[in-house]
Amino acid sequence: MLLRLIGFFTNLFYYHRISTQMLSPAENHLGPWAILVPVLGALVIGLMARFGSDRIRGHGIPEAIESILINGSRVEPKLAILKPLSSAISIGSGGPFGAEGPIIMTGGAFGSMIAQFFHLTSVERKTLLVAGAAAGMSATFNAPLAAVLLAVELLLFEWKPRSVIPVALASATAAAARFYILGGGALFPVPPHIAFAGGTALAACLLAGLAAGILSALLTAAVYLAEDSFQHLPIHWMWWPPIGGLVVGLGGLIFPQALGVGYDTIGALLQGDVPRNIILGILLVKSVIWAVSLGSGTSGGVLAPLLMMGGALGGLEAGWFQHIGITGLGVGFWPLVSLGAILGGTMRSPFTGILFAIELTHDLNMLLPLVIAAFTAHAFTVLTLRRSILTEKVSRRGFHLSREYAVDPLETLLVQDVMRTRLIALSSTNSIDDIRSALKQSHGPQGQQLYPVLDANGSLLGCVTRGELSRAAESGKFRSVTEITKPPEAPAHPDESLRAIVYRMAGSGSTRFLVTDREVKSKLLGLVSLEDLLRARTRALHEERTRERVLRIRIPFAEQSLK
Structure with a gap:
């Protein structure tokens, strides 16, 4: 429609x-x-x-x-x-x-x-x-x-x-x-390329990916430079699109092929039958009017222009690679490589760029060249840009997205790895003086905030918070700690993952849980709190940032010669 x-x-x-x-x-x-x-x-x-x-x-x-x-x-x-x-x-x-x-x-x-x-x-x-x-x-x-x-x-x-x-x-x-x-079939059908391009061509894919990464960074910077420029205009934003439209109109007068979607031009680039002047027009005119118009806040998509500019970059590279002797790869090889690479670089989604290029052409033989080029472009933009063309706009509104998929460190650590076992426990027979003594022993910002209450046999009866103890000590109304003891919330167990504890904390609003034996519910083992979870995060950061040499190679003859 x-x-x-x-x-x-x-x-x-x-x-x-x-x-x-x-x-x-x-x-x-x-x-x-x-x-x-x-x-x-x-x-x-x-x-x-x-x-x-x-x-x-x-x-x-x-x-x-x-x-x-x-x-x-x-x-x-x-x-x-x-x-x-x-x-x-x-x-x-x-x-x-x-x-x-x-x-x-x-x-x-x-x-x-x-x-x-x-x-x-x-x-x-x-x-x-x-x-x-x-x-x-x-x-x-x-x-x-x-x-x-x-x-x-x-x-x-x-x-x-x-x-x-x-x-x-x-x-x-x-x-x-x-x-x-x-109907079915590829949107941009191309003649099948050779199954293996060869080492020289694959090495050249690194250069193609680097060029695509540079172009990706330039295009992203150009779009947001245009947006920043419009932000400084002393007029309402509803008038920005017509100004961008004027730039589009002037660009279309110079190079009419820059107007519109350009699916036909993309298909021609992949067939390898686009003249050099058209390729240069796409790279010079299309890129400028696209960046200015998009920065003006008008409505339109980015994928088709990126496909066209990537294909044009590949068309320009094809002549140069052929000049230095990299031949026999088939028509449209370099436009397709650059097309996938620029998607991977600009959107920071290399897998999408690779698969998208293959599904557009149904040419599975291009998988390896696309992997090399797309990830090279992705690496360049990751090193040179803080965010992609798609997430920069969201970040400017205060939402900084991280799309790094990794195992949550809290999922690989158990409660027994971080729980505190040295606790002040209260007896069911504790008097008010015992309560005051317990508070003095654990004063300060890192003081214990939850106190388990044990019976004469050392079995867990319940718990009481530091605030409840303070109020009880000040009021003087309570003779025994059992009068303010509450049954513990569902206790944690030593073999639970810390991630499960985080979800339980979020659901209950509590920031600390007593830890009990899974089989013997009344056997107290320790306490796990929000501070312990933060220490687990600190441990993960330490493992990520601290470098160490695990294996060393010793050369006995060299040691003897030094003696």
């Missing part, structure tokens, strides 16, 4: 006719008047954002992330209409964007809207939101597995079956529906 809307507005704006056929704006005959078309489209978007919803601004993925983090995965139902409509107007009026970001946001809006009709938790709403987003991407590009990976790496932030399975099923369903509606 969105692609038909884009075709409708392209025909309306540039060819003054009613049709939903997908056409390139580059073939229009408006002459210099074509400069005004992106301005008009951007003006409409500014008005829609101002009086409809400002959530339509941007390329979709950061907005989806923000909905998950801030709004409990609640998306306004009107976004399901306004987002695709604004994106279709933006792209149809020449905006240098793709349809995938808006489709991701639109699919997420539908998923969230369905979830809001049912009695669900925030996590369950998130799953449905992300399922809708993944389905949208899968249907657009016929890339169901890459859509799942994108969802996991950028939206879910977890690999739990409760989330991944529904998202995967939604993505597969969307891909199957696309097959019945639009």
Whole structure:
């Protein structure tokens, strides 16, 4: 539907006719008047954002992330209409964007809207939101597995079956529906490349990945430089998109192929039949108008422009690599390598970039070159940029995301590893004087805050907090500690993981638990508190940062010669 809307507005704006056929704006005959078309489209978007919803601004993925983090995965139902409509107007009026970001946001809006009709938790709403987003991407590009990976790496932030399975099923369903509606096959079919490119070509993939990483960093910096520049303008943000539209119009006058989605240009790049002047135009003009327009806050996606610019970079590299003797790799080899690498570098999602490039072309022989190039680009941007083009916008609103998947240190440590066994325990026969003595022995900020109460046989009867002891000592109303003793909350056990204790603390509001034997419930073993969990975190940081040599090689002859 969105692609038909884009075709409708392209025909309306540039060819003054009613049709939903997908056409390139580059073939229009408006002459210099074509400069005004992106301005008009951007003006409409500014008005829609101002009086409809400002959530339509941007390329979709950061907005989806923000909905998950801030709004409990609640998306306004009107976004399901306004987002695709604004994106279709933006792209149809020449905006240098793709349809995938808006489709991701639109699919997420539908998923969230369905979830809001049912009695669900925030996590369950998130799953449905992300399922809708993944389905949208899968249907657009016929890339169901890459859509799942994108969802996991950028939206879910977890690999739990409760989330991944529904998202995967939604993505597969969307891909199957696309097959019945639009047919199967690769979106950008290419001739199969050789099964093994050879050592020299694989080494050259490192250079291609490095170049893609540099371009990724430059594009990310350019987008947010443009956004910062617009922030300093003394006008309302609704007027920023028309200014960006003017830059798009001027760029389109210089290089018409920079306008619109450009799927045909991407296909031509992968076929290896794009002239050098077109390649340079994409890298110089398309990149500039894309960065400025996106920074102005208009509506549109980033994946298709990144595919085009990555393909153009590869097309430029192909001639140079051929000049130094790296030949026989087949047409479109370097555009495809760079296409996947720039996705891995710009989005900080190398697995998504690799798989996306393969699913777009159905060329599994490109797996190894793509792995080398995508991870090289990813490494460069990790070293040079604090955040990706997708998460920088969210971080500017106060949410600094870490997408590093690792085993939680609290999951590998047990209560018995950190619990305190030296405790002050109170007897059931303790008097008020004994209470005062106990308080004096444990004064200070690190003093004991929870006191177990034992009977004459040393069995656990209950517990009492430091505050309760203080109030009892001051009031003088209690003769025995048993009068203020409470049964302990469900005690911890020495073989429990610290992560389980964290969840119990969060659920109960308590920051400390007594530790008892699992078999003999009344046998006290120690105490575990929030401070102990923090020490466990400190231990994990120490292991991560402290370097040591475990093995040493001794050369006996060298030692004898020194003597």
